[in-house]
Amino acid sequence: xxxxxxxxxxxxxxxxxxxxxxxxxxxxxxxxxxxxxxxxxxxxxxxxxxxxxxxxxxxxxxxxxxxxxxxxxxxxxxxxxxxxxxxxxxxxxxxxxxxxxxxxxxxxxxx
Numbered sequence: 528x529x530x531x532x533x534x535x536x537x538x539x540x541x542x543x544x545x546x547x548x549x550x551x552x553x554x555x556x557x558x559x560x561x562x563x564x565x566x567x568x569x570x571x572x573x574x575x576x577x578x579x580x581x582x583x584x585x586x587x588x589x590x591x592x593x594x595x596x597x598x599x600x601x602x603x604x605x606x607x608x609x610x611x612x613x614x615x616x617x618x619x620x621x622x623x624x625x626x627x628x629x630x631x632x633x634x635x636x637x638x
Contacts, residue, residue, distance in 0.1 A: 575590050
């Protein structure tokens with residue numbers, strides 16, 4: 528497999544990696560409790576924006592590609608946060624299987 532060139536010098540966004548630790552609400556449900564796992568540097572690139580309709584309500588979705596240095600502890604369902612922006616991790620892959628970088632497809636929350 529060919530090596531993919533990724534310029535780590537373009538990792539200009541400081542991101543907090545967060546994991547959800549659900550907390551019981553004592554009536555059979557749970558509340559989300561996001562805790563910070565690590566601080567990372569990465570590159571955020573917009574990929575697409577779409578608007579679907581749910582009944583008469585438009586549902587907007589913005590996806591991005593975030594490039595990070597390789598880590599084994601990142602999973603789908605975790606999220607990345609940049610200041611007040613939150614990105615839910617949908618998919619993760621190593622572009623050239625070299626263990627150097629990860630490409631994360633994410634959906635921006637709260638848009």
